[in-house]
Amino acid sequence: MNMNFDVYQGETLIYSTDAPAHQVALREGEGVAEHGSAAILSPEAWAALQAASQAQADAPKSATRAQGKAALIQAGYWQGVLAFVASIGDETQRALAEVALHDTQEWQRSSPFLNAAAAGLGITDEQLDALFVAAREIQL
Numbered sequence: 001m002n003m004n005f006d007v008y009q010g011e012t013l014i015y016s017t018d019a020p021a022h023q024v025a026l027r028e029g030e031g032v033a034e035h036g037s038a039a040i041l042s043p044e045a046w047a048a049l050q051a052a053s054q055a056q057a058d059a060p061k062s063a064t065r066a067q068g069k070a071a072l073i074q075a076g077y078w079q080g081v082l083a084f085v086a087s088i089g090d091e092t093q094r095a096l097a098e099v100a101l102h103d104t105q106e107w108q109r110s111s112p113f114l115n116a117a118a119a120g121l122g123i124t125d126e127q128l129d130a131l132f133v134a135a136r137e138i139q140l
Contacts, residue, residue, distance in 0.1 A: 059129035060136045061109045068107040071135035080121045107135075 063071070072078045085101060088094035100113040107114060109132055118128045 059109070060132045062106050063132055063135035064106055065102075065104055066140050067135040067138045068131075070138045070140060071131050074134065074138075075131060077121060077123070077131075081117055084117050084120045 069078065072081055081101065085094060085097045088097055097113050097117075100111065109128070115128075123131070
């Protein structure tokens with residue numbers, strides 16, 4: 001995503017050339033005022049956005065399958081993941097999902113299946129990053 005930033009009278013103007021800035025910034029009422037395809041962030045909102053961006057950049061990009069499963073079990077998501085896979089109607093796609101879930105040695109944060117399953121379970125990007133952090137700390 002192409003983003004541009006300007007500072008004006010102590011506030012940061014964030015705007016994107018390919019998506020509304022409010023989709024990547026913070027919500028109205030959290031120090032953000034929408035202005036067309038741009039958002040004006042208060043200094044506090046700008047700091048929160050920078051902290052969230054740093055947290056995402058710091059999150060692990062992979063975990064072993066065992067660590068990932070353990071993190072999902074500890075977070076209470078494991079049964080939901082199994083139900084999600086079982087609900088895939090297309091036999092080929094369901095089989096590929098089972099391979100991704102049970103046979104890969106390492107789970108990648110960028111995995112299309114992983115991100116689809118997370119979205120299907122209502123897991124946000126921040127929660128998914130937190131799961132990867134938790135997974136990497138698990139010693140089995």
